[in-house]
Amino acid sequence: MKPQLFLKTSIVLAMLLIVVVAYADVKAPQRTQGLIAPAPQGTHELVSLKGRGKFVSAEITKQGGSNDLTFVSLDIDGKNVVNISIAALKNIGLTQNNPYGLVLLQPTGDPKTFTIGFSCPLVFKSELKLSVNVQEGGVVQILANVIHGK
Helix, strand or coil: CCHHHHHHHHHHHHHHHHHHHHHHCCCCCEEEEEEECCCCCEEEEEEEEECCEEEEEEEEEEEECCCCCEEEEEEECCEEEEEEEHHHHHHCCCCCCCCCCEEECCCCCCCEEEEEEEEEEEEECCEEEEEEEECCCCEEEEEEEEEEEC
């Protein structure tokens, strides 16, 4: 490789690294929790964040229920990012770590824990909402934790 090309390539790679590090940098990290107990059928908002921020990850735990037809929805700035049922997570095999960012940690038994976490934080400019749509009876409670920052 020619020295000039090597230098240009090195500069571009260094600039990309700076951009990635700056993008992934999360300041003032915190946890926001939501709880519904009991969780009757219907849509319930667990966490609502207003203003600017960065979504790092979420953990949703469902206790009880008859068929796992509880849908978890993550919306950022009015755009849907995740909308999937606990049953679908089991059926399509998202039960171990994967690059897609969605994992059902306990596919059998009770309670069931679902995690959302991508390879880099997702930026929101106006709002983030985490909600559930319960389409099954007998759900004792749903607990959610969202990790976010600036």
